[in-house]
Amino acid sequence: MNTHRLMHVGLVVLVAAFASSIGAGCGPQAPKEILEAPPDYPAVLGARKLYHTPLAYIYARFDADAGDADRWLRDMQKYIRDKYDGELDKGIVVVMSPEDVPLATTLEDQMAIERDPSLMVTRPRNPKSVEDVRKRMREEGIPEAAMVRASPLPLSREELRKLGFANQSAPWAVAAPSHALAEQSGVEVGIAALRKKRPDISEEQARSVVRRMASSFAKPFEMVRPIPVFILWAQGRKDWSDDQRREAIREQIKHLYRSNWMPVPSDEELQW
Numbered sequence: 001m002n003t004h005r006l007m008h009v010g011l012v013v014l015v016a017a018f019a020s021s022i023g024a025g026c027g028p029q030a031p032k033e034i035l036e037a038p039p040d041y042p043a044v045l046g047a048r049k050l051y052h053t054p055l056a057y058i059y060a061r062f063d064a065d066a067g068d069a070d071r072w073l074r075d076m077q078k079y080i081r082d083k084y085d086g087e088l089d090k091g092i093v094v095v096m097s098p099e100d101v102p103l104a105t106t107l108e109d110q111m112a113i114e115r116d117p118s119l120m121v122t123r124p125r126n127p128k129s130v131e132d133v134r135k136r137m138r139e140e141g142i143p144e145a146a147m148v149r150a151s152p153l154p155l156s157r158e159e160l161r162k163l164g165f166a167n168q169s170a171p172w173a174v175a176a177p178s179h180a181l182a183e184q185s186g187v188e189v190g191i192a193a194l195r196k197k198r199p200d201i202s203e204e205q206a207r208s209v210v211r212r213m214a215s216s217f218a219k220p221f222e223m224v225r226p227i228p229v230f231i232l233w234a235q236g237r238k239d240w241s242d243d244q245r246r247e248a249i250r251e252q253i254k255h256l257y258r259s260n261w262m263p264v265p266s267d268e269e270l271q272w
Contacts, residue, residue, distance in 0.1 A: 030066060
């Protein structure tokens with residue numbers, strides 16, 4: 001899936017803008033529609049509570065985090081309906097917050113989850129190795145831990161069990177960062193990448209600059225949250241060939257970047 005590569009494309013754009021320059025709307029709300037809690041799903045999962053919406057069983061610490069997830073899921077549903085005349089079956093979203101234990105702390109952890117054979121019917125045509133990705137990130141000053149921590153991830157049944165689910169399953173399940181976690185990781189990545197571009201800047205100066213635009217640095221992490229959902233949806237199209245699944249995934253990711261006014265990654269960067 002390699003969402004770390006896609007997120008860092010957006011981060012590099014932001015960092016470059018800051019490096020060359022140095023010398024607001026309503027906040028998130030709770031989900032619009034809350035359904036009656038189903039008896040077969042836990043009402044509470046650790047510090048998270050269940051928000052049962054038409055599109056997902058969302059587990060989040062706060063109303064705003066659940067509402068944020070509901071919003072991007074609705075956007076994904078609209079995309080699937082408009083482009084494929086299809087439906088997004090109800091899945092599971094676990095919103096990860098800064099207080100939570102990370103599901104992955106290294107690129108090895110992340111890729112093992114992303115490439116789980118129980119989820120990936122069709123694999124990327126040209127997946128990058130951990131060594132290649134780590135080398136590229138080091139060259140560009142991207143700190144691995146912060147990048148991995150806020151990456152959205154697909155969740156297998158085994159990963160769901162680790163999070164505290166029992167026998168619950170769904171057509172798809174993902175973990176995605178809250179705004180707070182995206183912001184926290186975005187700031188850390190932004191500081192490190194900015195200092196790599198401008199080594200004359202102290203860490204304090206870089207932090208002061210980046211923190212003033214913390215929400216902007218959260219965006220690359222937030223904009224890719226729907227990608228694992230769509231990949232799992234495409235993997236579930238039984239009548240599609242491998243090439244059809246790969247093409248659909250590439251198109252969805254490119255659409256996401258265009259919609260967010262970001263440079264569209266090349267097919268090589270997408271690896272699909």
